[in-house]
Amino acid sequence: MPRHIWSGTISLGLVNVPVKLYNSVKVKAIRFHQLRKSDGCRIRLKNVCASDGAEVPAEEIVRGYEVSPGRHVVIADEEMDALFPENTRKIEIDDFVDISKIDPVYFEKSYYLVPDKGAARAYSLLLLAMRKTGKVAVARFVLHNKQHLSVIRPVGNALGLSTMYFADEVVPQEQLEDLPPADASPAPRELEMAERLITTLAVEFDPGKYHDDFRERVMDMINRKAEGETVVIQPPAEESGKVIDLMAALEASLASVNKKAPARKGAKRTGAR
Numbered sequence: 178m179p180r181h182i183w184s185g186t187i188s189l190g191l192v193n194v195p196v197k198l199y200n201s202v203k204v205k206a207i208r209f210h211q212l213r214k215s216d217g218c219r220i221r222l223k224n225v226c227a228s229d230g231a232e233v234p235a236e237e238i239v240r241g242y243e244v245s246p247g248r249h250v251v252i253a254d255e256e257m258d259a260l261f262p263e264n265t266r267k268i269e270i271d272d273f274v275d276i277s278k279i280d281p282v283y284f285e286k287s288y289y290l291v292p293d294k295g296a297a298r299a300y301s302l303l304l305l306a307m308r309k310t311g312k313v314a315v316a317r318f319v320l321h322n323k324q325h326l327s328v329i330r331p332v333g334n335a336l337g338l339s340t341m342y343f344a345d346e347v348v349p350q351e352q353l354e355d356l357p358p359a360d361a362s363p364a365p366r367e368l369e370m371a372e373r374l375i376t377t378l379a380v381e382f383d384p385g386k387y388h389d390d391f392r393e394r395v396m397d398m399i400n401r402k403a404e405g406e407t408v409v410i411q412p413p414a415e416e417s418g419k420v421i422d423l424m425a426a427l428e429a430s431l432a433s434v435n436k437k438a439p440a441r442k443g444a445k446r447t448g449a450r
Contacts, residue, residue: 181197182199183320187329196300197291198288239251240254257322268329271317273307273310273314274312274315276313283347288338289335304335307331314329316328327341370431
């Protein structure tokens, strides 16, 4: 059973809903250890003082912010907590908005909010009201010594919370080089072919359809090497050149998709013509 990583209350006006915060995903990353090449001995990292090379125990490590080269201001945990004495255990709802108005670039990490003891009624009321109105809540709370902007939304029978980046953390597109001008106008025939290609590939989103092929291949290689099999290294794939004839590339892509059409009949189309 998963364990909650935070507990507090959702604050909506004078209504408080005690909740517990759970991770909504379990990342399946492949983690490697560092080994000495000559004998496979495990390498362990240590916290070492930069001035005398001595190992520093965990209880001797404090948080410091560098204000100038070599000069730090030390901040204790209790000093950080004192900056947000109430917010450390409160998710403060500021606004309700349409989720379609939030650009996905702002989303960071997702969690589940579960009612704490005695809060099921208030929790269900908030969940149903948000589902009925079609609105999501924009809120702020403190987690891991950092204030997070977040969105609370109905996710099935639960409330989901997604942390978000603040506006000043998102890179403005004006700072990007080589973007096409906003009034760029492709050839009508090319646009028509691109629309047909997109429409032909359009289906209802099914997250279970997609798999981490890279992770699966890496694990297969690991298992084969663990069993003593010699793994042949494949040559790297050649980089494709630039598309010279865009129209020809679109036509070839559409023809390729149409050949595979029988295998896609089981998928529900979205707006196919």
